[in-house]
Every structure is written in structure tokens, then in C-alpha cells.
Amino acid sequence: MKSAAPGKVYLVGAGPGDPELLTLKAKRLLETCDHVVYDYLVSESLLDWTRPDCQKHCVGKRAGFHSVPQEEIERMLVRLSSDGKTVVRLKGGDPFIFGRGGEEALTLKRAGVAFEVVPAVTAALGCAAYIGIPLTHRALSASVTFLSGHEMPETGGQTASVNWRAHAATGATLVLYMAMGQLTEICAELIAGGRPETTPVAVVQWGTTPRQRAVHGTLTNIGERVRAADLGPPSVVIIGDVARFGDTLSWFDPVI
Amino acid sequence: MKSAAPGKVYLVGAGPGDPELLTLKAKRLLETCDHVVYDYLVSESLLDWTRPDCQKHCVGKRAGFHSVPQEEIERMLVRLSSDGKTVVRLKGGDPFIFGRGGEEALTLKRAGVAFEVVPAVTAALGCAAYIGIPLTHRALSASVTFLSGHEMPETGGQTASVNWRAHAATGATLVLYMAMGQLTEICAELIAGGRPETTPVAVVQWGTTPRQRAVHGTLTNIGERVRAADLGPPSVVIIGDVARFGDTLSWFDPVI
Structure with missing residues (x-):
């Protein structure tokens, strides 16, 4: 049948x-x-x-x-x-x-x-919830953008490119996927586009799982801190004033 | 105990x-x-x-x-x-x-x-999936932004404001929440910011439910079409080249 x-x-x-x-x-x-x-x-x-x-x-x-x-x-x-x-x-x-x-x-x-x-809970939403960062917040952010940090090799370069400086100008919370390979370069582009150097940044690896790890910093030092902590994929990067809540509102303590 | x-x-x-x-x-x-x-x-x-x-x-x-x-x-x-x-x-x-x-x-x-x-499936993801619009798509869009279309009355005007023209310049797929009251004005701002008048727009009301209804158009005519179809809240608005897929990839036929 x-x-x-x-x-x-x-x-x-x-x-x-x-x-x-x-x-x-x-x-x-x-x-x-x-x-x-x-x-x-x-x-x-x-x-x-x-x-x-x-x-x-x-x-x-x-x-x-x-x-x-x-x-x-x-x-x-x-x-x-x-x-x-x-x-x-x-x-x-x-x-x-x-x-x-x-x-x-x-x-x-x-x-x-x-x-x-x-549809499903995308990584940005999952990581933000588990690290305690509201992606939008009254008086701080009324928009949030998800961006791909690099061209996936298998797309043969056909990925639409990202205009980082234009995204810097929106003031939106930014969440980067697949960005660990060129995080320092992206942060420099965002500063060149007008984001303050002191903008808070949080990087979450293995978000929502027992292996979750996070590093906090700013646009100027996050690249270095990520290297020092040896964070790699799979990670998402949350950029914007709301990222400072990650220290305050974090509730998830992974048990490894 | x-x-x-x-x-x-x-x-x-x-x-x-x-x-x-x-x-x-x-x-x-x-x-x-x-x-x-x-x-x-x-x-x-x-x-x-x-x-x-x-x-x-x-x-x-x-x-x-x-x-x-x-x-x-x-x-x-x-x-x-x-x-x-x-x-x-x-x-x-x-x-x-x-x-x-x-x-x-x-x-x-x-x-x-x-x-x-x-965390949960936010309306943008649910509506996009059920109407058949990939929010990112190779060669078309490598970023997607969720925006609040209006200041919620109960925030007492403390909502962070949205710079529509800056968002127009990113080229990102835009998904508007709570925007039905001023859709025409927002579309005009996006055109003023450089988005082509022919940019596809889809509006989905009661997305993912048996009451789901959708209207398709462009930045210049969507306001009129939404009024003609009498679509109101709760709706999300999807703006960008990917919105044209809604005609092709729609799979959800609500049974009322």
C-alpha cells in the first residue's frame, strides 16, 4: 500500500x-x-x-x-x-x-x-538563549542580523558576498555563523564601518551542549582572546551592546 | 519537600x-x-x-x-x-x-x-519555512535581518529606533515584525535607501497555522495589496530577492 x-x-x-x-x-x-x-x-x-x-x-x-x-x-x-x-x-x-x-x-x-x-531553532537563537544574551532589547537593539562569515568552499565562490561596512552602519545586533577563520578581519571591517572599538562581542562554541564554552571581549580584542582560549568551529559570534548581558544573565553551566 | x-x-x-x-x-x-x-x-x-x-x-x-x-x-x-x-x-x-x-x-x-x-522557532523562521522562502540563499543573500516595525506602545518610546535607510544598504533579506501599521512608509524608506522598487515582498499572516494567508508584491505595491486583501496582525513581512521563491516553493496549503 x-x-x-x-x-x-x-x-x-x-x-x-x-x-x-x-x-x-x-x-x-x-x-x-x-x-x-x-x-x-x-x-x-x-x-x-x-x-x-x-x-x-x-x-x-x-x-x-x-x-x-x-x-x-x-x-x-x-x-x-x-x-x-x-x-x-x-x-x-x-x-x-x-x-x-x-x-x-x-x-x-x-x-x-x-x-x-x-523550521528549527537556529544556532543564533540557541546560543543567545543559553549564554543569556537577548538579541533584541528595549533601548539597545531593535534589529538583529545573521551573517555568514565566509564563503563555503563547496559553493564554488557563488555565495553572495557580505558588505561588512554597510552592516556596521545599521546598529543591529550581529550574529556571525562560520566566521572563526577570519574573525579579526571582520571585526576590523566593522570598526572601519563605524562600530565603536569597545563594542561587546561574545563567542560561543558548541552552544546549547555540554561542551559549551564562551569567550567575551570587544571588537578590538576578541580575535586574540579566541586564539588564547583555542575556540574554533562550531561557534557563533554575537556582536553589539546586548552582548554585555552574557556576563550577567548566563544561566547554563555545562557539565562535562 | x-x-x-x-x-x-x-x-x-x-x-x-x-x-x-x-x-x-x-x-x-x-x-x-x-x-x-x-x-x-x-x-x-x-x-x-x-x-x-x-x-x-x-x-x-x-x-x-x-x-x-x-x-x-x-x-x-x-x-x-x-x-x-x-x-x-x-x-x-x-x-x-x-x-x-x-x-x-x-x-x-x-x-x-x-x-x-x-529558545524557540521565531516567527520569521516559521513563516519562511511554511511559505517556501529560504531566508538565505546561495548567490542571492548571505545575511538576514529581523526588525521591529514599530515602537510597542508599552515601551514608552524607549525602543531603539530603526535606521531603515542603513538597512536598505546592506542588501540583507529583511524580515519585519509588527510592521503592518506602517508598511507603506517603511517600503518608501527602503526605496529611498537604495533598494530597487521591484524588490519582491511577501506578507504572511497567521503563519504556520490553518489560518495562514499570504500576499506577494514588490516594495511599490505591497502596501496596496495588503490593504486589498485585508491582511493585518499577526503578520511578518519578508523583503528581498529570496521572496520570489514563495510562489515556487510554497508547500503548505492551510485547511480552514
């Missing part, structure tokens, strides 16, 4: 790391699907919710590591769903925030495959 | 509307708490998860309606948790995105009340 029906692909966000930050819908889909196609996940334990006969396909995707090319992933989604199967494409964070979910959805649409998109 | 322990307040995001977009942690806390202090919610059914003896306190919070003043809400959180009780402060969307969660966390910290912040 089931195999006669058309298949379906769910583009599902896995959230920022803490397995309890998964949505109820994502958990239900993991529990019922025939295939999971997943990136390197912050929490592999999410896969424990799948059925024993669910087929799990790891397709890599972590900066600096070998991964299945994007085009191959998209062909895989079409192929696996073609015989009436339900496929969960499990992606770190939210599918539509630096997750290439738009490209996968376009491929599925063009191939005539039914799909749904399941 | 329990009343001897110190109380605790959880600042919990209720997500964008679809009850299945709640996080597992939020559901667990609703199922176990002694008190829920909640705003007008998109989905009141979330309260069905509470225990029969859980005390529910509605504190209002919807544009244009009477609501309990913010200071009173904060006093209530301190008072309710003072005898060892567990309090869930349930807020629409994410607590740290236009949710005044920072203010509530500061009050709790100053009062010596233990708290945690539970």
Missing part, C-alpha cells in the same frame, strides 16, 4: 545542538521515516529516535571535511523518495538559514517530489 | 503558531510546571499539556489590547516562584527576539530567582 503512494521529502532542521531543542514535528518525522539523510550533527543521538529499519545516510558537511557534493545529495533525495518512501533530510540548525535548504527544495520541486520544510 | 526548594522560572518560547513547532523541552516544562504565565498565544492548545492543578495566568500582550504592564508581569514571576514553585513564562515566538525576555531575565537575576531561557 505504502509503496504505491508518492514519496515525500521533509527538509528538517535539527536545531542548535541540545536534543531537547528539537521540535515535536521533527521528532515525529524521525520516528516514522524510511530514510534519514543527515549532515554531521552536533548531537548524533537524534538518530536514536528512528525506527530500527530506517536507513541512515551520512552525507558529511562540516567545514574542512570531506562531504558528499550538494548535487549528489539532491539526487539522493529524489532517488530515495521515488518508490513511495518518506525521507527526512536532517540539517543542522534551521533549513533556511545558511542550510542550503532552498537549493534542495528547488531540486525537489523541479523533480516533482512532494516536500515540506520543518 | 518541593516547597522547601528554591523556585525557578523558565522563559519559554511558544514558537510561531503550529503547536508541533514547540520544542521538546518546552513541552516537558509545560507538562510539569506549577504556574504558566502566558501572553495571548497564537495556539492556546499548548496549555492543554499542563497538569490539571497547574495555575494559568493570562497577561495579555497583543498590539492594541489591554494587557498587564510589563513591570507587573515581572513582579508576578518573582512572586509565583518564591515558594519553591516552577513557573513557565510562555511567550509567543522566541523569548529573545522582540519578546522582552531580556528584561524579564534581568528582573529575575536581580531578585535572585533562578531561571532558564528556552
Whole structure:
């Protein structure tokens, strides 16, 4: 019966790391699907919710590591769903925030495959909550911007570029993804664009997980402090006056 | 036994509307708490998860309606948790995105009340996913900004102001919250700041719920189309080249 029906692909966000930050819908889909196609996940334990006969396909995707090319992933989604199967494409964070979910959805649409998109707690929201930094705050910030810190190698340079000086001028809270490799250069650009050198900055690695670590500083010294603390990916960088609350409102004490 | 322990307040995001977009942690806390202090919610059914003896306190919070003043809400959180009780402060969307969660966390910290912040799928992510608009997309957008469209009346004018022309210059995808009252004026400011008049715009009302409705247009005509379709709050406005995908990638057909 089931195999006669058309298949379906769910583009599902896995959230920022803490397995309890998964949505109820994502958990239900993991529990019922025939295939999971997943990136390197912050929490592999999410896969424990799948059925024993669910087929799990790891397709890599972590900066600096070998991964299945994007085009191959998209062909895989079409192929696996073609015989009436339900496929969960499990992606770190939210599918539509630096997750290439738009490209996968376009491929599925063009191939005539039914799909749904399941949003999730993106890393910026998860890390901000767990470190105690309100991304917007009365009298301090009425806007927040999420930015990609670098061009992902696999995009072949086709990533839209970021005008850092224009972003400096908005006064918005800035949250950088994938920015650890060029943090010092980005901070210099923001200062050149008019952000005060004393602007607070917080860097959170492995946010929302027991491995969470954070470093606080300013636009002028955060690069050095991050190197001294040996923080690397996966991290997000929160820039703006609200970042100073991280010292006051931090409530999450990771137990390692 | 329990009343001897110190109380605790959880600042919990209720997500964008679809009850299945709640996080597992939020559901667990609703199922176990002694008190829920909640705003007008998109989905009141979330309260069905509470225990029969859980005390529910509605504190209002919807544009244009009477609501309990913010200071009173904060006093209530301190008072309710003072005898060892567990309090869930349930807020629409994410607590740290236009949710005044920072203010509530500061009050709790100053009062010596233990708290945690539970992030959630904010309206921008939920609406984008359900209408099929990737907020970032290769070669189109490497940044996305969430902005508050108006000063909430209860902030007494203390909201940080938004420099619309500076945001026009970034090229980021823009997502406006609480902007229906002055959408035409904001669009004019963005054009004055350099965004092309033909920039695609999508407005989503009651996103992720069975009542979801959407209108598509451009910076020059969206105000008129929204009026013609009689769309009001709660809505989010998505502005940028990625908004054109809403026609192509829309998958959610609300059943009313």
C-alpha cells in the first residue's frame, strides 16, 4: 500500500545542538521515516529516535571535511523518495538559514517530489538563549542580523558576498555563523564601518551542549582572546551592546 | 519537600503558531510546571499539556489590547516562584527576539530567582519555512535581518529606533515584525535607501497555522495589496530577492 503512494521529502532542521531543542514535528518525522539523510550533527543521538529499519545516510558537511557534493545529495533525495518512501533530510540548525535548504527544495520541486520544510531553532537563537544574551532589547537593539562569515568552499565562490561596512552602519545586533577563520578581519571591517572599538562581542562554541564554552571581549580584542582560549568551529559570534548581558544573565553551566 | 526548594522560572518560547513547532523541552516544562504565565498565544492548545492543578495566568500582550504592564508581569514571576514553585513564562515566538525576555531575565537575576531561557522557532523562521522562502540563499543573500516595525506602545518610546535607510544598504533579506501599521512608509524608506522598487515582498499572516494567508508584491505595491486583501496582525513581512521563491516553493496549503 505504502509503496504505491508518492514519496515525500521533509527538509528538517535539527536545531542548535541540545536534543531537547528539537521540535515535536521533527521528532515525529524521525520516528516514522524510511530514510534519514543527515549532515554531521552536533548531537548524533537524534538518530536514536528512528525506527530500527530506517536507513541512515551520512552525507558529511562540516567545514574542512570531506562531504558528499550538494548535487549528489539532491539526487539522493529524489532517488530515495521515488518508490513511495518518506525521507527526512536532517540539517543542522534551521533549513533556511545558511542550510542550503532552498537549493534542495528547488531540486525537489523541479523533480516533482512532494516536500515540506520543518523550521528549527537556529544556532543564533540557541546560543543567545543559553549564554543569556537577548538579541533584541528595549533601548539597545531593535534589529538583529545573521551573517555568514565566509564563503563555503563547496559553493564554488557563488555565495553572495557580505558588505561588512554597510552592516556596521545599521546598529543591529550581529550574529556571525562560520566566521572563526577570519574573525579579526571582520571585526576590523566593522570598526572601519563605524562600530565603536569597545563594542561587546561574545563567542560561543558548541552552544546549547555540554561542551559549551564562551569567550567575551570587544571588537578590538576578541580575535586574540579566541586564539588564547583555542575556540574554533562550531561557534557563533554575537556582536553589539546586548552582548554585555552574557556576563550577567548566563544561566547554563555545562557539565562535562 | 518541593516547597522547601528554591523556585525557578523558565522563559519559554511558544514558537510561531503550529503547536508541533514547540520544542521538546518546552513541552516537558509545560507538562510539569506549577504556574504558566502566558501572553495571548497564537495556539492556546499548548496549555492543554499542563497538569490539571497547574495555575494559568493570562497577561495579555497583543498590539492594541489591554494587557498587564510589563513591570507587573515581572513582579508576578518573582512572586509565583518564591515558594519553591516552577513557573513557565510562555511567550509567543522566541523569548529573545522582540519578546522582552531580556528584561524579564534581568528582573529575575536581580531578585535572585533562578531561571532558564528556552529558545524557540521565531516567527520569521516559521513563516519562511511554511511559505517556501529560504531566508538565505546561495548567490542571492548571505545575511538576514529581523526588525521591529514599530515602537510597542508599552515601551514608552524607549525602543531603539530603526535606521531603515542603513538597512536598505546592506542588501540583507529583511524580515519585519509588527510592521503592518506602517508598511507603506517603511517600503518608501527602503526605496529611498537604495533598494530597487521591484524588490519582491511577501506578507504572511497567521503563519504556520490553518489560518495562514499570504500576499506577494514588490516594495511599490505591497502596501496596496495588503490593504486589498485585508491582511493585518499577526503578520511578518519578508523583503528581498529570496521572496520570489514563495510562489515556487510554497508547500503548505492551510485547511480552514
